[in-house]
Amino acid sequence: MPETTSLPGQTHFVAPSSETPLQATGMVDTSAPPEGQWKEAWKVLRRNWLFWVSAILLLFILVVVCFPGLFTGVDPRQSMLSKSLQGPQSGHPFGFDKQGYDVYSRVVYGARASVVVGLLTTVIVTVIGLFTGAVAGFFGRWVDALVSRIADIFFAIPLLLAAIVGLSALNNVWPDRGYWGGVLAVVFALAAFGWPQVTRIARGAVLEIRGLEFVDASRAIGASKWRNLFSHIIPNSLAPVIVTATVSLGVYIVAEATLSFLGIGLPPSIVSWGNDIAAAQSQVRSGDNLHVLFAPAGALAVTVLSFMLLGDAVRDALDPKARK
Amino acid sequence: MTQPLLQIRDLHIAFTSGKKDVPAVRGVDLTVYPGQTVAIVGESGSGKSTTAHAVIDLLPGTGHVTAGSIEFDGVDLMKLGGRRRRSYRGDRIGLVPQDPMSNLNPLYRVGAQIKEVLEVNDVARGKAADRRVVELLEEAGLGDAEARAKQYPHEYSGGMRQRALIAAGLAARPQLLIADEPTSALDVTVQKQILDHLDGLTDELGVAVLLITHDLGLAAERADHLVVMYKGQVVESGPALQILRDPQHPYSQRLISSAPSLRSRRLAASERAEVREEATEAALEVAEDTIAEASEFGGEATGPVIRATDLTKVFKLPGKGFSKRDFTAVDSVSFALERGTTTAIVGESGSGKSTVARMVLDLLEPTSGTVEFDGVDVGSIRTRAQQLDFRRRVQPVFQNPYASLDPMYSIYRSIEEPLRLHGVGTGKERERKIRDLLDKVSLPGAVMSRYPNELSGGQRQRVAIARALALDPEVVVLDEAVSALDVLVQAQILKLLNDLQAELGLSYLFITHDLAVVRQIADQVLVMQKGRVVEQAGSLEVFDHPREEYTKRLLAAIPGRSVEPAS
Numbered sequence: 001m002p003e004t005t006s007l008p009g010q011t012h013f014v015a016p017s018s019e020t021p022l023q024a025t026g027m028v029d030t031s032a033p034p035e036g037q038w039k040e041a042w043k044v045l046r047r048n049w050l051f052w053v054s055a056i057l058l059l060f061i062l063v064v065v066c067f068p069g070l071f072t073g074v075d076p077r078q079s080m081l082s083k084s085l086q087g088p089q090s091g092h093p094f095g096f097d098k099q100g101y102d103v104y105s106r107v108v109y110g111a112r113a114s115v116v117v118g119l120l121t122t123v124i125v126t127v128i129g130l131f132t133g134a135v136a137g138f139f140g141r142w143v144d145a146l147v148s149r150i151a152d153i154f155f156a157i158p159l160l161l162a163a164i165v166g167l168s169a170l171n172n173v174w175p176d177r178g179y180w181g182g183v184l185a186v187v188f189a190l191a192a193f194g195w196p197q198v199t200r201i202a203r204g205a206v207l208e209i210r211g212l213e214f215v216d217a218s219r220a221i222g223a224s225k226w227r228n229l230f231s232h233i234i235p236n237s238l239a240p241v242i243v244t245a246t247v248s249l250g251v252y253i254v255a256e257a258t259l260s261f262l263g264i265g266l267p268p269s270i271v272s273w274g275n276d277i278a279a280a281q282s283q284v285r286s287g288d289n290l291h292v293l294f295a296p297a298g299a300l301a302v303t304v305l306s307f308m309l310l311g312d313a314v315r316d317a318l319d320p321k322a323r324k
Numbered sequence: 325m326t327q328p329l330l331q332i333r334d335l336h337i338a339f340t341s342g343k344k345d346v347p348a349v350r351g352v353d354l355t356v357y358p359g360q361t362v363a364i365v366g367e368s369g370s371g372k373s374t375t376a377h378a379v380i381d382l383l384p385g386t387g388h389v390t391a392g393s394i395e396f397d398g399v400d401l402m403k404l405g406g407r408r409r410r411s412y413r414g415d416r417i418g419l420v421p422q423d424p425m426s427n428l429n430p431l432y433r434v435g436a437q438i439k440e441v442l443e444v445n446d447v448a449r450g451k452a453a454d455r456r457v458v459e460l461l462e463e464a465g466l467g468d469a470e471a472r473a474k475q476y477p478h479e480y481s482g483g484m485r486q487r488a489l490i491a492a493g494l495a496a497r498p499q500l501l502i503a504d505e506p507t508s509a510l511d512v513t514v515q516k517q518i519l520d521h522l523d524g525l526t527d528e529l530g531v532a533v534l535l536i537t538h539d540l541g542l543a544a545e546r547a548d549h550l551v552v553m554y555k556g557q558v559v560e561s562g563p564a565l566q567i568l569r570d571p572q573h574p575y576s577q578r579l580i581s582s583a584p585s586l587r588s589r590r591l592a593a594s595e596r597a598e599v600r601e602e603a604t605e606a607a608l609e610v611a612e613d614t615i616a617e618a619s620e621f622g623g624e625a626t627g628p629v630i631r632a633t634d635l636t637k638v639f640k641l642p643g644k645g646f647s648k649r650d651f652t653a654v655d656s657v658s659f660a661l662e663r664g665t666t667t668a669i670v671g672e673s674g675s676g677k678s679t680v681a682r683m684v685l686d687l688l689e690p691t692s693g694t695v696e697f698d699g700v701d702v703g704s705i706r707t708r709a710q711q712l713d714f715r716r717r718v719q720p721v722f723q724n725p726y727a728s729l730d731p732m733y734s735i736y737r738s739i740e741e742p743l744r745l746h747g748v749g750t751g752k753e754r755e756r757k758i759r760d761l762l763d764k765v766s767l768p769g770a771v772m773s774r775y776p777n778e779l780s781g782g783q784r785q786r787v788a789i790a791r792a793l794a795l796d797p798e799v800v801v802l803d804e805a806v807s808a809l810d811v812l813v814q815a816q817i818l819k820l821l822n823d824l825q826a827e828l829g830l831s832y833l834f835i836t837h838d839l840a841v842v843r844q845i846a847d848q849v850l851v852m853q854k855g856r857v858v859e860q861a862g863s864l865e866v867f868d869h870p871r872e873e874y875t876k877r878l879l880a881a882i883p884g885r886s887v888e889p890a891s
Contacts, residue, residue, distance in 0.1 A: 007328075014558060015559045213722040221715055221746075236730065
């Protein structure tokens with residue numbers, strides 16, 4: 001223990017209490033409005049210009065999907081062979097393709113198939129993945145082993161390869177599917193092999209949450225396992241799942257285009273960007289009249305980009321650690 | 325007269341948030357002489373670590389010095405360029421960081437990490453450096469240092485890691501060692517060993533120490549000079565003993581009166597006796613009422629409310645190859661919790677105390693032994709009605725205030741959950757009950773619409789207590805419920821718990837590693853070590869006449885015992 005002689009700079013100093021007024025310990029600041037996790041995320045999102053750009057683009061795309069008639073009066077299936085491969089002209093801003101279809105009209109009407117495939121696949125994949133992942137992570141043991149191994153098997157098969165095989169097989173048993181039948185077939189083929197990705201992410205998130213004390217606290221008031229799972233654990237593991245969903249939406253749109261390009265996605269009777277890009281193949285080889293390719297490819301790129309930007313913005317808002 | 329080694333004058337530090345500067349440290353003056361130990365004391369957010377980090381130019385994130393000077397050995401560090409400034413770090417100013425678990429790189433051998441310090445600071449290279457590493461580890465108190473140097477951090481215990489970090493901090497023989505809460509992550513007995521060793525070492529080498537701590541008792545015991553910080557400012561500074569015995573600033577006074585290790589033992593005991601008297605009376609009434617109503621449990625109003633008999637829990641851990649080995653976490657623990665009293669279970673990490681709590685709460689099934697609640701074996705509960713009745717009457721409060729509330733639930737929903745689940749009252753009645761509960765834990769009704777992330781640790785812990793009380797339980801199991809809180813908040817919560825016990829006749833099972841807190845709340849104390857109860861006695865008895873060597877060690881390790889202030 002030291003002696004109490006003071007060296008210069010170490011004399012006993014007491015700040016005047018007026019300088020730092022003492023605050024009562026444990027006071028609650030009630031001046032600011034209440035905020036939850038989602039509200040805070042929205043506050044971050046609101047300040048992100050990427051979010052606004054992608055949101056406005058997506059809103060516009062949705063309007064096109066729902067009401068294509070608003071944007072063009074030309075029937076995308078009306079062939080004017082005499083105008084085959086002609087360039088832009090009045091009333092037909094993107095010109096005509098080889099079959100004499102109006103390219104602009106086909107881009108507008110093609111949006112529906114692409115976006116519906118993307119959205120539906122994402123919803124189905126998310127629901128299946130979230131449920132399987134949550135159950136695997138929450139119950140652990142053999143349930144986890146079973147679900148995880150099945151997910152691994154599906155994960156090991158490349159998405160596109162599996163979809164190609166599945167759709168070719170389906171073509172034999174169900175050749176004439178019509179518009180919605182065609183769209184649904186692609187959706188199911190993609191969803192069947194897309195869910196393991198969400199399962200893995202949901203399982204990881206649930207594993208992290210289920211060890212937290214509020215889960216124990218909820219058990220201790222007598223909540224059952226299922227109640228705990230649905231009212232505490234799943235809502236708290238949603239953030240990473242939503243982020244994966246928004247990003248993979250773009251991936252599924254591209255996958256549909258790829259399948260259609262390969263000739264096994266949507267049947268040629270359905271107007272879609274993938275089919276039009278496939279049809280533009282011959283133009284790519286000859287190298288002229290590329291407008292036939294650029295219009296649907298550009299629309300596809302903008303749509304996918306918007307979804308991915310939205311996914312990025314949402315991830316940044318929900319996960320503070322991802323912010324720079 | 326010697327020259328100051330470190331002299332900080334009017335230091336201002338701010339963090340940039342958005343486009344604004346938020347001040348974190350305002351006008352701090354501080355002087356350290358060669359060979360001296362100076363402690364900065366304050367609660368979390370007081371700016372004590374920020375001040376220390378500014379000295380070695382390691383401010384986190386957007387922090388930057390906005391004004392003031394930091395003079396080290398006569399040179400103003402603020403005027404030096406990056407390269408020359410860096411040359412001070414490690415070489416002349418060493419750092420022992422706070423968390424031994426995350427401050428060693430898990431991919432490198434411990435020896436290599438200390439060797440790095442030597443090589444970066446041009447102290448030694450190659451074989452000479454290797455030899456020096458072994459010497460340094462020996463010096464830091466690690467036995468068999470040559471073998472230890474070749475091990476990885478995960479093969480070290482927490483205390484050993486902190487020793488390795490001390491070795492690294494002192495490797496280049498700095499003139500000043502900044503120790504930022506060097507032992508707050510460690511058990512008390514390990515803390516004492518490490519601090520004793522650090523004291524001896526710095527004395528021997530003549531190294532000055534700037535000790536950052538939230539523990540006033542520890543600071544007073546170890547430092548010559550104290551600097552008390554509050555909200556980014558120095559509110560009081562001076563000779564350690566003088567401040568401790570005669571604090572002038574209202575904040576220092578408050579801090580000293582709240583520190584559990586510094587409180588007068590007699591006072592704590594007499595306060596406790598009053599609480600117990602009221603509580604046992606209230607508890608008897610509650611018990612009689614419950615028994616008069618149709619309860620799912622039998623029992624008499626006079627018997628203990630909880631009786632644990634030979635509780636044992638064996639975990640299966642992966643052993644060598646495919647085999648499993650048994651790990652006995654809890655080994656035939658027996659105790660009885662009388663109505664309206666508090667039984668504390670004290671022990672260091674790994675002693676099995678939390679496992680006991682989880683078994684009492686029926687969150688974990690015992691391998692053998694029984695927990696009886698109101699005379700009924702909890703393990704034999706089969707019907708849902710009986711289970712719900714048990715859940716209603718036995719409630720937990722957990723340690724981590726940041727994890728014990730669902731972040732997606734508003735405070736209202738969090739407290740309402742138990743009421744809804746048990747179908748208590750209508751919406752209106754529940755709301756009245758929640759207001760009443762918040763009032764009991766001294767929170768304004770306005771917090772109902774808020775979310776946990778908006779509340780401080782102490783406030784969340786109050787909410788957790790309110791939720792535990794929602795169903796009018798008779799037993800509350802408090803698992804390290806005040807351990808994560810700042811002293812002042814801790815003192816408040818302890819008082820709240822005592823008041824509630826007296827008013828409602830609650831019985832507490834109080835799990836803690838902190839013996840100092842125990843005498844303020846406990847009547848019976850169980851000391852656990854490695855899964856076994858080594859001592860079991862009344863609270864006063866344990867403090868005044870500890871019988872077991874282990875209990876004595878625990879008591880001796882409470883920081884600040886040697887400097888109990890004159891009251």
